[in-house]
Structure formats: C-alpha cells, structure tokens
Amino acid sequence: MTGLILQFGTSRFLQAHVDLFLHEAREAGQDVPSVVIVQTSGSAERAGRLAAFSDPAGFPVVLRGLENGLATERRVAVKSVSRGLSTARDWAEIVDLFAHEADFVVSNTGDSGYAVTPGEASTGLFADTPLVSFPGKLLQLLHARWQRGGRPLTVLPCELVNRNGPALRAIVRDLAATASAPQDFLRYLDQEVVFANTLVDRIVSEPLQPAGAVAEPYALWAIERAPGLSLPCTHPSIVLTDDLEPYERLKLHILNLGHSVLADIWQRDGRPEHETVRAILAEPAVNARLDAIYRDEVLPGFSARGMEDAARAYVATTMDRFRNPYLDHRIADIAGNHALKVERRIAAFLDWAGTPAPVLSSIVSRQKATA
Structure with a gap:
C-alpha cells in the first residue's frame, strides 16, 4: 500500500x-x-x-x-x-x-x-x-x-x-x-x-x-x-x-462514567494524590458505592433502552479491568478536564436513559454549581 x-x-x-x-x-x-x-x-x-x-x-x-x-x-x-x-x-x-x-x-x-x-x-x-x-x-x-x-x-x-x-x-x-x-x-x-x-x-x-x-x-x-x-x-x-451507538453507550456510560464517579469521590474526599483506580476500589466502602451506582442507576437506564444483558456483561468486564493488578491507572490523570467529562459521560447518560439516578444527578449538579 x-x-x-x-x-x-x-x-x-x-x-x-x-x-x-x-x-x-x-x-x-x-x-x-x-x-x-x-x-x-x-x-x-x-x-x-x-x-x-x-x-x-x-x-x-x-x-x-x-x-x-x-x-x-x-x-x-x-x-x-x-x-x-x-x-x-x-x-x-x-x-x-x-x-x-x-x-x-x-x-x-x-x-x-x-x-x-x-x-x-x-x-x-x-x-x-x-x-x-x-x-x-x-x-x-x-x-x-x-x-x-x-x-x-x-x-x-x-x-x-x-x-x-x-x-x-x-x-x-x-x-x-x-x-x-x-x-x-x-x-x-x-x-x-x-x-x-x-x-x-x-x-x-x-x-x-x-x-x-x-x-x-x-x-x-x-x-x-x-x-x-x-x-x-x-x-x-x-x-x-x-x-456504533451500542458500543459507544456501553463504553461512555459504564467504563468512562465509572472513571468519572471515582474521580468525583477522589476529589471530594481529598484522597491521596497518587491513588490508583485499583487502590481506591480496594477500599470496601468505595467499591460498594460504585457497585450501587452501577446496580441502581446505570443498569436500569440501559434496561429501559433494551440493553440490559449487554450492560450487565460490560459492567462485569469493566470491574475486572478496574481491578487489573498490573496497571497503575492514576485517578489524577482521569480527573483532568473533570467538568467536561462529567457532562459527556454522566449528564449525557441521564438525558439518554431518562430513569431515576439521584447519586449521578448530584454529581452533575455539583459540577454545574462550581462552573
């Protein structure tokens, strides 16, 4: 060629x-x-x-x-x-x-x-x-x-x-x-x-x-x-x-959304500067918070769009990727351009899904208030 x-x-x-x-x-x-x-x-x-x-x-x-x-x-x-x-x-x-x-x-x-x-x-x-x-x-x-x-x-x-x-x-x-x-x-x-x-x-x-x-x-x-x-x-x-849309929605509103949720927790809780995704999820309370968001807010949204099975499988794959013991994925890197990422990953999900998501809505509201 x-x-x-x-x-x-x-x-x-x-x-x-x-x-x-x-x-x-x-x-x-x-x-x-x-x-x-x-x-x-x-x-x-x-x-x-x-x-x-x-x-x-x-x-x-x-x-x-x-x-x-x-x-x-x-x-x-x-x-x-x-x-x-x-x-x-x-x-x-x-x-x-x-x-x-x-x-x-x-x-x-x-x-x-x-x-x-x-x-x-x-x-x-x-x-x-x-x-x-x-x-x-x-x-x-x-x-x-x-x-x-x-x-x-x-x-x-x-x-x-x-x-x-x-x-x-x-x-x-x-x-x-x-x-x-x-x-x-x-x-x-x-x-x-x-x-x-x-x-x-x-x-x-x-x-x-x-x-x-x-x-x-x-x-x-x-x-x-x-x-x-x-x-x-x-x-x-x-x-x-x-x-492309099914691939796009799964990646943007599960993997990338999860990253931005963890970045929000990391910023609000004043967690260690060099903390990684794997390290923050090793804390049971944080892991439970992300699990609850996926279970109670993200999956119902995908279910309403007829994508429940694909979303459940992608959530499981995503959590395995987040816990990869060989990658040091720093949350500080993920947190760059946080407001823009929240808009594209979380606010766009809320608009698309149209299902109740109080925790995700509160993240979007806080970003708008500080803009």
Missing part, C-alpha cells in the same frame, strides 16, 4: 492502540502504510517524544493484565511510526505530506481537541502558517490537498466525542463556510473526504519515556461502516459495525 497515515496527536493512548494495531498487522504480513505523527500543541515538553518516533528500533508498548483469568504480560517494539513532526516547526512539510502522500488521517487531540478559537477562520484557508485549533489546521490541510489534486481521504478520529466523525466534519464544514471557501472545495469535502464515526477502548495507564506506554490487554476500535470508507489494515481488535 502506498501513501501515509498522518496521525495528529502524540498521546500514549494512540501509541498503545492504533499504532500498535498497525504494527501487528504489518507483522502479520499486511501491506500497511507508515505513520507520521504530528504534534499539534507545540509543547516543548514533547520534543523528546517526537525525536523518539524516528528511531527505527521502534518504541515499547507493554501489555499487562488478566486474560481468561490468567496473568499475562507482553512487550512489543512498535515500528509502525516512521517519524514525528510538529505543526509549530514543520508546517510546510506537513502541508506537503498531507496534500500528496496521506491516504488516512488519525487523530486523538484530547477532550477539548475540537474547540475552535473564535474568528480564526477569518484569516483565510491558505496554509502558510497554521491556525490555532486542530479543526482549523485540518481545514487548511484539506484545502491544500484539494488545490493540489484532491484525491479521496479517510479521516479516523479517535477522540472520545459522541459521533466524533460527523462532529468533526460539521466543525470543519462550518469553518470552511465562515472562510468563504469555494463551492468546489465544499463539494470535495462532502464527496471525497470520509469522516468515520469511531469508538476506541483501551486503558493506557502510564507513559514510557521518551515514547511508549503500559496498557491493558483489552482493546477495541469500533468503526461504523460508511460509503467510501477504507481502512489501513485489519486487526482482531478492529470491529466494523453498521451501528
């Missing part, structure tokens, strides 16, 4: 998820394009990580956990990434790669990655210097690609945003309209660029330096079928589905 995968975001999650899948597919004999990782933040702290992506020896990903009740540990040298670039330093080269060589775009730009700086598109679409936001940069790059021939492209966003592909497409389309983009370019966006709707699921607990990560064995990349969609590889953890 010719071309490249341009990955926007240097996160340890992508290193232990998409980058690992691509490496394993290549090792299995598939013709998988190389990944060029693009740092969008301009953070000087990650310069060492960018340099490490150019190491032909790859970067380590360590998978530790329980599989079928048995302890497992596997270390992989991931070699799917060829190098790292920065939008702050290498913009002209990124524009050229995007316009001529990219066949796929992967992104994971954080919980606020789709936020747009007011008025940024008014400066125009020409890509001499990058716009501030990730959607703004993506618009500029798509415009440059269209100007230089504009062959089809598949965008595979991995942000934990409901219907992430359609959401990103709508933001880019609105920015294009604000910038008075040509109608031919808008048609290109609509007809030749696929913004896939995806869901990612893997707990990545800690970084390795300068690049790499420690993660659990469980992983899922669910991707909704769409006209014109193509994928860079096949992999046992990649699932193509006609309807």
Whole structure:
C-alpha cells in the first residue's frame, strides 16, 4: 500500500492502540502504510517524544493484565511510526505530506481537541502558517490537498466525542463556510473526504519515556461502516459495525462514567494524590458505592433502552479491568478536564436513559454549581 497515515496527536493512548494495531498487522504480513505523527500543541515538553518516533528500533508498548483469568504480560517494539513532526516547526512539510502522500488521517487531540478559537477562520484557508485549533489546521490541510489534486481521504478520529466523525466534519464544514471557501472545495469535502464515526477502548495507564506506554490487554476500535470508507489494515481488535451507538453507550456510560464517579469521590474526599483506580476500589466502602451506582442507576437506564444483558456483561468486564493488578491507572490523570467529562459521560447518560439516578444527578449538579 502506498501513501501515509498522518496521525495528529502524540498521546500514549494512540501509541498503545492504533499504532500498535498497525504494527501487528504489518507483522502479520499486511501491506500497511507508515505513520507520521504530528504534534499539534507545540509543547516543548514533547520534543523528546517526537525525536523518539524516528528511531527505527521502534518504541515499547507493554501489555499487562488478566486474560481468561490468567496473568499475562507482553512487550512489543512498535515500528509502525516512521517519524514525528510538529505543526509549530514543520508546517510546510506537513502541508506537503498531507496534500500528496496521506491516504488516512488519525487523530486523538484530547477532550477539548475540537474547540475552535473564535474568528480564526477569518484569516483565510491558505496554509502558510497554521491556525490555532486542530479543526482549523485540518481545514487548511484539506484545502491544500484539494488545490493540489484532491484525491479521496479517510479521516479516523479517535477522540472520545459522541459521533466524533460527523462532529468533526460539521466543525470543519462550518469553518470552511465562515472562510468563504469555494463551492468546489465544499463539494470535495462532502464527496471525497470520509469522516468515520469511531469508538476506541483501551486503558493506557502510564507513559514510557521518551515514547511508549503500559496498557491493558483489552482493546477495541469500533468503526461504523460508511460509503467510501477504507481502512489501513485489519486487526482482531478492529470491529466494523453498521451501528456504533451500542458500543459507544456501553463504553461512555459504564467504563468512562465509572472513571468519572471515582474521580468525583477522589476529589471530594481529598484522597491521596497518587491513588490508583485499583487502590481506591480496594477500599470496601468505595467499591460498594460504585457497585450501587452501577446496580441502581446505570443498569436500569440501559434496561429501559433494551440493553440490559449487554450492560450487565460490560459492567462485569469493566470491574475486572478496574481491578487489573498490573496497571497503575492514576485517578489524577482521569480527573483532568473533570467538568467536561462529567457532562459527556454522566449528564449525557441521564438525558439518554431518562430513569431515576439521584447519586449521578448530584454529581452533575455539583459540577454545574462550581462552573
């Protein structure tokens, strides 16, 4: 396969998820394009990580956990990434790669990655210097690609945003309209660029330096079928589905909701700074609180939506993942952007389920009161 995968975001999650899948597919004999990782933040702290992506020896990903009740540990040298670039330093080269060589775009730009700086598109679409936001940069790059021939492209966003592909497409389309983009370019966006709707699921607990990560064995990349969609590889953890919503609801409103409940307890009770998910759940009172929320508030909501059996099974899997004795998943990391996560994970569940949930409602109310 010719071309490249341009990955926007240097996160340890992508290193232990998409980058690992691509490496394993290549090792299995598939013709998988190389990944060029693009740092969008301009953070000087990650310069060492960018340099490490150019190491032909790859970067380590360590998978530790329980599989079928048995302890497992596997270390992989991931070699799917060829190098790292920065939008702050290498913009002209990124524009050229995007316009001529990219066949796929992967992104994971954080919980606020789709936020747009007011008025940024008014400066125009020409890509001499990058716009501030990730959607703004993506618009500029798509415009440059269209100007230089504009062959089809598949965008595979991995942000934990409901219907992430359609959401990103709508933001880019609105920015294009604000910038008075040509109608031919808008048609290109609509007809030749696929913004896939995806869901990612893997707990990545800690970084390795300068690049790499420690993660659990469980992983899922669910991707909704769409006209014109193509994928860079096949992999046992990649699932193509006609309807992503069941996967989305289970992950967002059970695993991620549980994380945010624990973060709320951790913050309110003033618990130890470096406490992990496993450690907080080792305390019987905390474990009982989370169990009660799942039993009395979450499962009734899924039952009302005809998903009780799937939700019960996913709750059991989630609790096993939370208690993984090999992962030190710090609650301080989970608690980042807590208010936004509560809105997306808990408030959105209450709106969707429509069933009584007094404890979850109180968490949402407290966040609104402190906003």
